[in-house]
Amino acid sequence: MIWLLLSVLLSTTLFVAFKLFSKFSIDVFSAIIFNYLTCFVLGNMYLGSQHILQVSVIHEEGFLPIICMGMFFIGTFFLMGVSTHKSGAALSSMVSKMSVVLPVIVAMVFLKEQIDAIKLVGIALSLLSVVLITNRSNEGTKFNWILILVFIGTGVVDTGLNLLKNKHFVFWGDAKMSTLLFFGAFLSGIIIIILKPALLKKFDLKSAVGGFLLGSANFFSLIALFKAIDFYHGKTALFFTMNNVGVVLLSTLVGLAFREKITRKGYFGLALAIFALILLN
Secondary structure (H helix, E strand, O other): HHHHHHHEEEEHHHHHHHHHHHHHOOHHHHHHHHHHHHHHHHHHHHHHHHHOOOOOHHHOOOHHHHHHHHHHHHHHHHHHHHHHHHHHHHHHHHHHHHHHHHHHHHHHHHOOOOOHHHHHHHHHHHHHHHHHHOOOOOOOOOOHHHHHHHHHHHHHHHHHHHHHHHHHHOOOOOHHHHHHHHHHHHHHHHHHHOOHHHHHHOOHHHHHHHHHHHHHHHHHHHHHHHHHHHHHOHHHHHHHHHHHHHHHHHHHHHHHHHHHOOOHHHHHHHHHHHHHHHHHH
């Protein structure tokens, strides 16, 4: 349970970081690149003599799928940014959170996880709570096909992380796997910069500091998520649902500090989310 709480708390910290980026006019893309670089460096420091800065790791089983999954991270981020611009933050956020159904379905179908009726009701109520909490009736929203990609991309990331953990690669422990994932994400960022060198003009000290702080929390956020997956082994469908709704719940409460308004439906959604979490435990 402690790892679930840490995963929710650290994931919410990332939400707060992005809010602060907006407040201090920090370029998000630049900060994201520095964030992944920080995660990679921090991971190798954490590993010490077991660092992955060795050519031999390329030949270890699991290297390719792990680094490819890491490269997928930043793509999902960009999709979220585009959808927010085209369809609004509320609708984009709701779609990304609803994508939890993908890891849930994969866990039940391919990992053969068993879920009783009460837990299924809890999952359904948690999804409904997300819709109620993230819905903003006063925000102009417009459905765009990019939202489908956001749904798929976000769901694939959670599903991929779960499947990687369930493969039980001997060489890749949580810290090593996290470090390689973040290297893949950083590598994809470098490729984007090579394709669009104009992005370098936005790199400055503020984005470096913001990225460092974000990366410090992001690295341990992924470690906590992996530890929680281990703890909920055989019940990861429940974990991803609880983690998802927990982040929405806590992020909404933190949002009050940024003077974000909650609708009546939102308050009902918060109560429903708490009830759903009770059913899921």
